[in-house]
Amino acid sequence: MACARVPLDEQQVTERGAQGKERTLPALHPDRKEERCFVPYRPPAGGSPAEVEEFLELARFIVEELEWLLALPHDRFWCQVVFDESLQRCLDSYLRHAPRGLDLAALPASPAVADVQRALHRAVFLTFLRMATHKESKENFFTPAVFGEIIYDNFLFDIPKLLDLCVLFGKGNNQLLHKMIENIFTQQPAYFSDLNETIPTVLQVFDAILEKCGLLCEGAAATEPMKLNAHKQASAMTMSQQELVDIILYLCDSTTTVHAFLDIFPAACSSFQSLGFLSRLTSFYEAAVPELQKAVRKRNFDDESLQEDLWKRLSHCCRKMVETAHLLLHHTCLQPILDSEENSQTFADELLQHFTSFLPEKRFVVDYDEQFPIADDISLLQQALPLVDETRTSYLLQGVEGAWDSLGRQKPQ
Amino acid sequence: MAPLPPRLTGFLRSFSSVSKKEDLTEQFYDLKAKRLQRQKLFAKEGLTWQKIVHFCTEHQDKAEQQVVNQELKSLLLSAKQIVGTEHGQEAVESAAAFLFETFYNKDHVGAEETRAIKQMFGPFPSSAAESSCSCVARLVAPLGDSRVENFIKTQSSRHNPQQCSAFGRNIVFSYDCYTLEPLESMPFSGTHDENSRIDF
Known part of the structure; x- marks a missing residue:
């Protein structure tokens, strides 16, 4: 466990390495990441039992992994978030592929699919919420400027992700999302330039x-006369x-x-x-x-x-x-x-x-x-x-x- | 996978410079690899086959030990059928430990147990699951429920009460999502737009 009342980005920890030798390293260090292999989210291609079964297995894997992640102490959570690329790919795949209320095709209508999708939806949101929080408690916090650098330099958030978060979760979680996004822009004003x-x-x-x-009708195309044999423009x-x-x-x-x-x-x-x-x-x-x-x-x-x-x-x-x-x-x-x-x-x-x-x-x-x-x-x-x-x-x-x-x-x- | 519906954020990811450019071909999607990784993780957790063998055989006389050893062998055999014959002894023992942990307080193979085994090892013969469930029941019967419960709780990290301190457990989350909010239903003879076009 890392030391209290010091920002995470300044903490050092002493741990036993692979050979059993003690060593001191920054609390945020790639060696402290665990090998978990988060799988990317894919909605089922169709409604056949095999496709549904495969989706259920995949979605349960992700739910379990995210629940494990959310239960980690602050320092371990951030090591995973910053250094585990499979986690970032998994979260990004959910934002890209998760069904939205306005989509034509919904997920197959089965209680098992609905249950696991709900659990996943919540776990993804809570993960992003934790990632947007630079001060989790009196003991667990970042130097605000460093937090801003970490989320920006590692693309933990970017403008398309923020838009996805709003459209996926905004309807019922408006206030929480407002706090999250406000904090992200406050700690890292570069997001305004990106916007x-x-x-x-x-x-x-x-x-x-x-x-x-x-x-x-812009530029030359609008002013030039159209040839008589030219193809009619689509409408x-x-x-x-x-x-x-x-x-x-x-x-x-x-x-x-x-x-x-x-x-x-x-x-x-x-x-x-x-x-x-x-x-x-x-x-x-x-x-x-x-x-x-x-x-x-x-x-x-x-x-x-x-x-x-x-x-x-x-x-x-x-x-x-x-x-x-x-x-x-x-x-x-x-x-x-x-x-x-x-x-x-x-x-x-x-x-x-x-x-x-x-x-x-x-x-x-x-x-x-x-x-x-x-x-x-x-x-x-x-x-x-x-x-x-x-x-x-x-x-x-x-x-x-x-x-x-x-x-x-x-x-x- | 079904094609992705056209989305604004998809366009922004492709055509703006504010996102990390991902090589999507790198996004592997292999449930087999994930299962193997889960097996490795389980093998690293606290509960090992050696501990189970010791727990089941300690305080037993020779005759009882022989019966117990027979059951342990049967459990290993079922585990081998579930994990696949191509795996070594270490993987089989780890699978047997997983089965012991799955069935120690169950009297039959329910949907949840089937799901847990499938998530760990993929498709498996149901007879092997049933025989391992019976073996575990016979192994734990003479030991007493509370002793077994205590053993599992102290050895297995799956049973650690870590979840109750998980981030966000008290956060009220809403599952509401945006739905269509049309202004008007489809008119059958409306001509608003056409009127505006003939205003010379």
Whole structure:
């Protein structure tokens, strides 16, 4: 056992080596790791008894190993976490492959599968929770800066893993996840730089979807005249059914994941805002949603339940995009005004600017207004800052009304 | 394995520079290797065949010892059938110790025992499990339940109460997961989008 009241990263331990000779080494040392061989997680390929049996055996192995890991004392746990690559591969494989609530195919419906999956789900979460905790007790803790280096340099957490954690565990464990992620970003601010690097890649997903639907009009391609014999660009109406399904599943996963992350860790909203995420989101919404909805409604599906499911998924995506826009505005503009922070006027101008920029995106502005009435936010703004430009706000509210009218939709009472 | 559904984080892992680049071909998936590793781990734990032999034969007179030795031999034979004939004496003895620990307080081979043996050794003949269960029952019968329980508890690390101090035991964990939250059901004759397109 390592010495008490000294951070783990400074502790030394004296142990008997393989030849029985005593030696002193740092408490965090690869020689203190045990050979355990964590196996990677794979969901069953199908529902045959043999496949289910194989899955059960694999999942039980992982549960047992993780329970063993969680029962280890603090120093041994960290030796395993830092130096056992098979453990990292196992955890990563769970984040990548674990079934999510929104997946089309669920695990085979058997009580044994459900039981072991639940045990595994909990054990994986607790392992990540312990890995995100730099102070476990008065005796068991890290120097915060060293903790930040360890989790970052060893890729114990990275941005895709944090997003996976949010979408897999966030629904019911919001507060715990918030504490975990907040601690990770606090102890290692380099994660903010990584987040800034990741956001343009998230935006590429939107571009990729627009491109697949033949809706990406950028650069030379948009200005050059198309040859008469050129192949017609694919669209949501003409692409294969499987492609359409994949696009909607992809959008569903992407919008749910981004929303879950921002909901759990609102401090990330400013990074998304500073990289222009909101305007890209609204223009994507305006371009892609009507096309995809039209394709789902008008195409012939052999399986009507698939059509119904795709519609629901698309509707879910709309909700998540609108909620994401609201989270971004709430945390970067409205909340600072309500908290009476300095520069409230600047935040108010920004908020009005964002709302005004929504106006050309009629479909988006109406769906947003339906979920989060813009008039309510304007009213809040006027209460907090009585000097808000009234001409500007009435122009905005008229624009919103106009969007409802132009789409022929009735505002809910 | 079924193909992975399209996921944002999969795209980010492939196309952003913030994740460790893993060679996925290195991700071996071998339950046999895992079982062998578990057998090795068990062999390193406290309970050994020698200790079991000593425990079962001590305080016995010669005639009783002969009967006990016969049962121990039968248990080794069953263990050999379960672990596979290609393994050496050390592996067979370790398997026999595992069977003793599995069956010392059982009167039949239940689902849990079957699972435990399969997880350790892979598929096995059920007759071997049944005969080892009977052997263990006959071995422990004259020794008294509490003595046997005490012996197992002191020798086996599997029975150490380590789990009750495990990290997170008091944490309330929710199994809730995100599900579809559609805004509207599918309209059969809605034309919102088309109206907006004919606004010249």
